[in-house]
Amino acid sequence: MRKIYKNLAKGDFNLSNESFYVTTPIYYVNDVPHIGHGYSTIIADTLARYKRLTDHNVLFLTGTDEHGQKVEKAARERGLSPQEHADLMVGPWKELWAKLEVSYDDFIRTTQERHVKAVQHIFQKLYEQGDIYKSFYEGWYCIHEETFYPESQLVEGCCPECGREVEWLKEESYFFKTSKYQNQLLEHIKKNPSFIQPDFRRNEVISFIEGGVQDISVSRTTFKWGIPVPFDSDHVIYVWFDALINYLSGCGFLIDEEKYRKFWPADVHVIGKDIIRFHAVIWPIMLMALGIELPKKILATGFWTLGGEKISKSKGIVIDPNRLIEEFGADAVRYFLLREISIGLDGEFTYEALVRRLNDDLANDLGNLVHRTVAMMIKYFNGEIPEAGELGQLEVSLKNEALELLQVVSESMERVDIREALVQIWRVVGRANKYIDEASPWVLAREGKIDHLKTVMRTLLETIRIIGILITPVMPDTARKIWEQLGQTNFASVTFKDARKWDGLVTGAVVKKAQPLFPRIELG
Numbered sequence: 001m002r003k004i005y006k007n008l009a010k011g012d013f014n015l016s017n018e019s020f021y022v023t024t025p026i027y028y029v030n031d032v033p034h035i036g037h038g039y040s041t042i043i044a045d046t047l048a049r050y051k052r053l054t055d056h057n058v059l060f061l062t063g064t065d066e067h068g069q070k071v072e073k074a075a076r077e078r079g080l081s082p083q084e085h086a087d088l089m090v091g092p093w094k095e096l097w098a099k100l101e102v103s104y105d106d107f108i109r110t111t112q113e114r115h116v117k118a119v120q121h122i123f124q125k126l127y128e129q130g131d132i133y134k135s136f137y138e139g140w141y142c143i144h145e146e147t148f149y150p151e152s153q154l155v156e157g158c159c160p161e162c163g164r165e166v167e168w169l170k171e172e173s174y175f176f177k178t179s180k181y182q183n184q185l186l187e188h189i190k191k192n193p194s195f196i197q198p199d200f201r202r203n204e205v206i207s208f209i210e211g212g213v214q215d216i217s218v219s220r221t222t223f224k225w226g227i228p229v230p231f232d233s234d235h236v237i238y239v240w241f242d243a244l245i246n247y248l249s250g251c252g253f254l255i256d257e258e259k260y261r262k263f264w265p266a267d268v269h270v271i272g273k274d275i276i277r278f279h280a281v282i283w284p285i286m287l288m289a290l291g292i293e294l295p296k297k298i299l300a301t302g303f304w305t306l307g308g309e310k311i312s313k314s315k316g317i318v319i320d321p322n323r324l325i326e327e328f329g330a331d332a333v334r335y336f337l338l339r340e341i342s343i344g345l346d347g348e349f350t351y352e353a354l355v356r357r358l359n360d361d362l363a364n365d366l367g368n369l370v371h372r373t374v375a376m377m378i379k380y381f382n383g384e385i386p387e388a389g390e391l392g393q394l395e396v397s398l399k400n401e402a403l404e405l406l407q408v409v410s411e412s413m414e415r416v417d418i419r420e421a422l423v424q425i426w427r428v429v430g431r432a433n434k435y436i437d438e439a440s441p442w443v444l445a446r447e448g449k450i451d452h453l454k455t456v457m458r459t460l461l462e463t464i465r466i467i468g469i470l471i472t473p474v475m476p477d478t479a480r481k482i483w484e485q486l487g488q489t490n491f492a493s494v495t496f497k498d499a500r501k502w503d504g505l506v507t508g509a510v511v512k513k514a515q516p517l518f519p520r521i522e523l524g
């Protein structure tokens, strides 16, 4: 990743054969997905697609978090065993990812054998080396968050995260010597500024660690639904200790040495801000204790809110992503979520904002550009793509902007600034629409200036081709449709490299008239 960035900085876009490993949080199966969950996954998917298009060997992992008291309770309420419940609940997640065009390479479930094995192995190892020890735990515990909270963090006696009642638990428990590694972790975070992103989250984590990290309880005896502690069957392993290990068990740890070597350490863990301490404190410390390299980046997103409150099933504030996809299409939803806010910040979800983006950016700007161009091609040339003659000043200027886009977009993507990448692409979409008015193909046609008309249309088509390539990570389906409308056949083999050359279209291919990419939505 860094290598490619250096090359880009020199203006020399180089493709690489490096591997790239990106993960999403694994989602609890006690509930069905809402749009907030979709967000982390869409970000990870966009990064995975971008890396595949720059010739990386990608492993994109998502999955489900199936153990713990919360899942056990949800299963009991439905009269099912926890495993039966998990088997049923995994369906809606996989279905949503399919509808959202999420191109994961592997889907890990924490009840799978490969995972259970890895967790038990790690627990045993840490115990044997003295980093896990037995003691007693007493404290306030929130079942919903599966977390103990110190008294000082409670809000009016309730869970600071979800506001539910907490219980006082006293139980025998195994503890993980988190405190032992805090200085080593602090040093790592300070030395590696891009390890935790965005920066303001990094600073929060630094102050948290400087405040002192307590050893954490990593086993439970009060319920059964978890991975048994290998040497003590009264205990099940704490769900977070279990869940974090998915990032290892999902990339071949213990079972596929070659895969593991190829992909670990992970390049990016995409997570929400509420689970940053688990990922930026506990997880790295687990890895340090094991002598395993740390992930390169932990990217914490903000929350999607509704009426200022986090969208959350448990609070009854939900947006059903399935309905949005049915109404607007997966690409429009993906575009909206990625374009509307910068990663890291919270965003208020409104129907109006979504419709506005859809109408303005997608229907008017991109959709119209493609639609007008294809319609003119059919009208003037029966759709057959002509060769360009000599480019005039206007054409050269548009061509240069389109060709520069690859570098600008790639730099933004390397910084994981997907929003900026989209802003830059839409700058050229706007430029191309303006060019149509400036070049006025209809005047050229009327005046019989056919050679120049050919040049104008080819310039537009090439610009659209480049735009089509560069939007692929965010809007794969739209990109494919654009490709088809351009009469090109090789979409599956297109890569970002194809956006650095002009004249990439097959001359003589016939553009195809199609439905507008994005119909305008009237606000009811």
Ligand code: MSP
Binding pocket: 024, 025, 026, 027, 028, 035, 036, 037, 039, 040, 065, 243, 244, 245, 246, 271, 272, 273, 274, 275, 301, 302, 303, 304, 305, 310, 311, 312
């Ligand atoms: N199972 C744990 C994660 C374990 S990872 C080793 C978990 N699961 S979750 O299903 O509750 O949440 C998964 C992710 O969805 C979290 O990163 C959380 O931040 C994210 N989101 C849940 N609601 C959200 C919004 N309203 N907005 C954005 N993301 C939010 O936590």
